[in-house]
Amino acid sequence: DGGITQSPKYLFRKEGQNVTLSCEQNLNHDAMYWYRQDPGQGLRLIYYSQIVNDFQKGDIAEGYSVSREKKESFPLTVTSAQKNPTAFYLCASSIDPGMNGYTFGSGTRLTVV
């Protein structure tokens, strides 16, 4: 079955360490997105990518970095510069956002201690 796989489901890191969240899709979607979810704030866009080797900052890109070397993969690195990294992170993809919306992964809960 086609879908988006995020791993790991839970991630714990020490403060000051960089950490990379994985997102893989086999839907052949061109566009991929990273969102951050905090209680009471809905979902906020971190980065998005429309094609391979190209990506754009979203609304809260500071302290994060991404790469898009393959169509299927869009990993997100949470750097030590991110002041409050503990959150739930959702990856999504789409082939036609207006007509079909986004397909989401099951998320990664990152806790920084």
Next chain:
Amino acid sequence: AQTVTQSQPEMSVQEAETVTLSCTYDTSENNYYLFWYKQPPSRQMILVIRQEAYKQQNATENRFSVNFQKAAKSFSLKISDSQLGDTAMYFCAFTLSYNTDKLIFGTGTRLQVFP
């Protein structure tokens, strides 16, 4: 800038009853899409229903329907015959037709369905 507002942080409904979740949005554009997403306790986001702004007819998907009032910039979700499995967070979302790079979400409504 476009914004989406969900003014009901929490709602509850008895099983088999009907409930309506509210959503308002703000935009100066005329062409856009609206969505409702469901996030159950598993936290997987699931598309419930979508509406194209240029269509006057309200979208319907089985027990889920919307009341789209373009002039009032309102996009409410009605869930009929509520089921225990409808218990979830519900998010309203908006994207412009000419720029679907950003899906803008509201803050969500937590719906609890009681037996």
